[in-house]
Amino acid sequence: MQTKRMTFTNNRWLPYLLLAPQVTITLIFFVWPASQALWQSMLRQDPFGLRTTFVWFRNFERLFADPHYLVSMKTTLIFSVSTTLLAMSVSLLFAVMVNRMIRSRDAYTTFLVWPYAVAPAVAGVLWWFIFNPSVGILPYMLRGIGIEWNHRLESSHAMILVVIAAAWKQISYNFLFFLAGLQSIPQSLIEAAAIDGASRSKRFWTIVFPLLSPTTFFLMVVNIVYAMFDTFGVIHATTAGGPAQATNILVYKVYRDGFIGNNLGSSAAQSVVLMGIVIVLTVVQFRWIERRVNY
Amino acid sequence: MVENDRWGIFLAHLILIVGVAIVVFPVYVALIASTHAPGTFLQGVMPLLPGSHAIENYSTVIFEGRSNAGAPPIGLMLWNSFVMAMMIAVGKIAISLLSAFAIVYFRFRFRIFFFWIIFITLMLPVEVRIVPTYQVVANLGMLNSYWGLSIPLIASATATFLFRQFFMTVPEEMLEAARVDGAGPLKFFKDILLPLSVTNIAAMFVIMFIYGWNQYLWPLLVTNDEAYYTVVMGIQRMVTGADSEPLWHLVMATVVLAALPPILVILFMQRLFVKGLTETEK
């Protein structure tokens, strides 16, 4: 990793001093808890909390044999993929449309950018209210076309609700990156394609979309990370994982098993699995950044 | 390009207007709902036009709260959120500036090691290591305090990376000129590097303030004293606190108050925000 060509010398302790606050906090609140999680994931307490035994990977074996955990994994997969697809396709559409505008570009951007500021939990509550079976507007309208909406009983309804709430909040972020990506595509390429006789939609799918693929890939990773880890608030403030575990995603399950279920060994093992997932996703993302720098 | 595509442009505007309407809709609904009397919601579907109870509802949530549902006045929660967001934003920026400065402008033993330690924090969001982090904070006696709310969240690889990237783009000669001018490391940092970083600091501030304000899980874990509740987590208690239907008019007034400060920050600092966002991630 680079530094400046010339650096300060003759200051033996200063760099350590400068790093001390960040490193101390990192060690106490990140590295130590993470290693605790690793350690605890290999321990098991007896039902009375009197004896703790070291059980190697037994907690993990149990975890992957636990049908509830496997269901939660599947739920997480469905939730993340749906949220990512919905949030990305809608924002790509918006970005492409806004990119065609000249005078109204900034105005539309302003209207599309602020949901970023809304907390996931607040986004959840907003949609929870709109979809509320007794007072919500959407169930009222759905009733008109013969659909009886009830996310408190219907698993699929609950899933749709949290996906919409989570995706809604993420539109701003994706939109800004897609717009920046679109604006960095040289106009001359699109003009060349137009001279070659490509129609507008053909130009989009053969020129713009392929050139946008680095942005798309980056956003895909970011959105999956978001859907897997940052949406705790959406779930917790609305469905609380229900009905019947239908929206019990992994992050929520760690919390539930650890704090409400008090099953520390299992919760720690789940934490370790999640850390593994985050690390894989981060590495993928960084590999991509490196590659992008190189071409 | 010379293109006469009136229909295309018209269609694009149409899509965008409908899109914006859908994006704005939830907040519009919240605003409307927060202006109605409680009785309105018992009669079925909620209205789409404003009611007349705005002042009454907002003053109720801000000053009185609903003690029976376990919610203190929103005024206090807003203050707590503000303190937490400020501490996180300022703290993150301060420690990240210092460590980025050390990493870029010094060569020392274990430099790469420290870089990795900081890098790791990027990989481990608090959500994936909830229980052990909670235990650490509990052992340090930091539950129910502003310190407990903010300090564990202020180590951020993101801000360190942004500042590192920025420092790398500062011309080499800036440091050389400063050294010829007799500035030592701290003087260089204060007189040259900080003033040059002002835009980046502001951009980072917008993002980190929003990050701090919107924290949900962490305040939920480390506070059980009402005096330290933040507004985002407070809403959840109002929604799920009682078995009966929530008092929607008050919930929505709270939602509006909780969402407003970060939205205002974004709208007023849109350019900085966009810059900060798109540059950190690249």
Added chain:
Amino acid sequence: MARIVLDGLSKVYPGGVQAVSDVSLDIADGEMIVLVGPSGCGKSTLLRMVAGLETITGGTLTIGDRVVNGLEPAQRDIAMVFQNYALYPHMTVYNNLAYGLRNQGVDKAEIERRVQEAASMLQIGEYLDRKPRNLSGGQRQRVAMGRALVREPAAFLFDEPLSNLDAKLRVQMRVEIRQLQKRLKTTSLYVTHDQLEALTMADRLVVLNGGRIEQVGTPMELYSKPATVFVAGFIGSPAMNLIDMAYLRDSGIAPQALPSGTDLIGVRPDELLLTAPAEPHLALNGTVALLEPAGAESHIYVTLGGSDQPITVRIAGLPQVTEGAPITLYAALDGLHPFNSASGRRTG
């Protein structure tokens, strides 16, 4: 005001790359020394070693009567003008000039006096309240000069200060810097890759190649008596023609009485004539490949038989020659530069 002595200076980078080897130079008080050479020759590194921006890994450096090897740049009593000026973008011109003085603890009135003096000398008085981004390239250059001037240092160090300017401004600033330096009589070390800049500005110039000194001397010494093939090729434009002795011998026109070991003959383009001079001379037969009029003078490119590298001739005005026609070039024997190609050195 100071004498600067470089005694066997060397720079070896941690990776083992030798950037500067064993450079010794005695710079008199008030002298303008220009370090010149192709990129990567070590000239900038050497300057930065004098400035204290690069550590010295061998030899001693004396400024005035102090050995300054271990001193910080600010303690060496030098001032530096950077290639990209390195002005502090967030400070006004005034503060850019004053910053170093404030760090030295110079009192306010004195700072004011020095800044005003430098500003009037450089005609930047009206820009003192502006930020660097609101100045043109030439004005920024002057501010960078001003920052060096206000310190009233023992020596000025210039690192290619004119390379970011356009050609016209470059000539103008070249003259101004030289005039200023002569007026202030401050010892100066000036780095450039432009041989014309070097010739015109230097009291003495130092040609560097591969981290070593090729030759030190006044501009005229270097031009009229280059010590090595490298210097011969580097100083002067168009570059000196180098003709292999083997060709002359094969053509039966090899001059007699050349110093022993000579196997390469150098002739400057302006020492080649179209008419035979009275003194003993060499006559070369060739073909005109291209005539290049350049206003006051013209360049004729001539190919000699058996050689694909054309010879350049510089003639005043526009000569009457036809491309493709045979031509005879004459060179006085006195004007020939004899070299040995193996050692790369002049033979006499």
